[in-house]
Amino acid sequence: MNLPKKFDDRMRELLKEEYDQYVESLDKDFYAGLRVNNLKVSCKEFKEISPYQILPIPWTNNGFYYEKENQPAKHPYYYAGLYYIQEPSAMTPAAALEVKPGDKVLDLCAAPGGKSTELAAKLNGEGILVSNDISNSRAKALLKNIEMSGVRNAIVMSENPKKLVSYFEGYFDKILIDAPCSGEGMFRKEPSMTKNWEEFGVDYYSEIQKEIIEYAACMLKPGGLLAYSTCTFSPEENEGTIAFLLERHPEFSVIKLDIYDQFDSGKPQWLDLEAEKEELNKCVRIWPWKVKGEGHFLTILKKKEDKIFEIKPNYTPKKFKISEELKSFLKDVKINFNENCFESIEDRIYYLPEDMVSMKGLRILRSGLYIGDVKKNRFEPSQAFASALKMNEYNRVINLSGDDPNVIRYLKGETIEVENEFESGWNLLCVDGYPLGWGKLSGTTLKNKYYPGWRWLS
Missing domain, CATH: 2.30.130.60 (Archaeosine Trna-guanine Transglycosylase; Chain: A, domain 4)
Structure with a gap:
């Protein structure tokens, strides 16, 4: 692989005696992984029906390696949403963020949806997942993966994170930022990303990351958890971003993670960040020559519970009369719906999560579960609703x-x-x-x- 010279020189300087191991890892094939969707199937059940030989990924409970020639995207189970194809290291942030049913969760840079669908599985249908991506085209792919995975309680939108602050200040229990980055950790898997690195470099992304993490800090409740991850090696985009947050927001602290013994700690010395050394050492680095996965960085931060502040839900779905056609269809559905959560928008029927705030003015691709369409003298259920059902429902x-x-x-x-x-x-x-x-x-x-x-x- 022809690495950009500036990047290669920097890696040689930072890694020192480990540089040769890094270069050798670039000549090895990348590892393929799938993550079992526990909204639909348990890992035990999936192991019993898996059409392929799978081996557990040691830093997740529901991630597995598979041989690439198996092509799991060409199997009916993929279309049934039983698993999501995901790079093994990229499974770590959503796995490490402690999400429980009933939480209000934000995935701020969510496309194409690998982390959002895992966060949704942890919510298990309770609470709210807001999945956002600033790119409208990428948000459409996010929506497809959310719906294929059977998620019932997601709001999918495409907005600038800055705009979200005025709607959601202090609202979320958990936030995940898989930040846009220079992608250095993915050069082996996607060599074309070296061109993006040469065009934009590290500084371009570093500024974006600092803006995003500050917006997220404002939207997190006191006592809440914030996960920040990248797929790059650059300390400016990793420890540097966390140091920036800690300096600007002293109410945050880094949580020490014990995920996998082959993961490394943060490298504050690479930026001479002695003041924050103790905190930044708690960050997690994943090296592709130490594990069966690509390069990744992860930090979990906690916001102090030093003040009482919380947005109260202020959105009530518009009342509408459920048509006889929809009533007739729902007689065959064995779900205890709350009728107050149904909403009709231009003859499309949605089932909204409870405890929502008003989102008027935001670019929303989907609010809750899309049930189907009321047409002349008939009701047509949606694909999303089919994906969200279990067979016995x-x-x-x-x-x-x-x-x-x-x-x-x-x-x-x-x-x-x-x-x-x-x-x-x-x-x-x-x-x-x-x-x-x-x-x-x-x-x-x-x-x-x-x-x-x-x-x-x-």
Whole structure:
């Protein structure tokens, strides 16, 4: 690999005797990982049905290595949202952030959604997850992954973090920032990122990171936790950003993490940060020559509980009359909905998380769970709703085995014929007990309602 000379010289200077190990690691293949989506399946259950040989990633409870030739993105279980394909080191921040059901959580730079979907699994349907990415195009990919993973309680938006402060000051229990960075830790996996490094360098991202982490600090409740991570080696973007926060916000302190014995500590000496040395040593560095993963940096900070300040929920969904068509459909859904959380926007029906604040004026891609559309004399359930259901939560189900050719036909958008007798109307098509999407059955013909944008591409 042809490393940028300026970067190579700096790494040689910083790593000293470990530099040769770093260079050798660049000639080795990167490791592939998948993270089991515990919203849909337990790790124990997934191990029993996994179509591939998988080995546990030691710093997560639900991450596994797989052989790249297996191509797990070309399996029906991927479309059922049973796992998310994610670089092993990148699983660490969401795994390390202590999130519990009922928390209000912000993933500030969330696309494409790997960390958001894990945070949602930890919430287990309770509380609120706000997943934001400033890039609208990237936020659309984030939305797809949120919905495919079956998340019911997420707000997906595309906003400048600065604008969010006036809406959410002191609101969140937990915040995760996987900050935009120079990407030095990913050069092995994505060599093209060296061009981005040469164009923008370290200083460009360092300034952005300082702005973002200050906005996050304002949105965190006293007593809350803030996770900051990057996939770069640069101390300016890592320890330097944390030192900046600690200086500007003395109410924060770094939490010592004991995740994995091959992870390294922070390197305050690389920036002569003696004043914050004790705190910055608690940061975590992941080196690709020490673990089976790429380069990463992680810090968890806690905000002191020195004042009482909290936003009270101030948003009430607009009242609307539930149509007879929607009532009829919901009779087959075995979920105890709170009718006060339904909202209709231009004939689209959403089920909103409780304890929301008003977000008028923000660019929101999705508020809560998209249930479906009310049309003339009928209701059509959404793909997102199908993905959010468990098989036993809907009365009319067609459950196919993973090796049934009709599964792939369905995922490709084809009409399929079913052999057994099923009740006509909306049916939830599942693979091995896990929902894929809707079909409308007439006789033995299932009209395909799988979302076109998610279809299997051969």
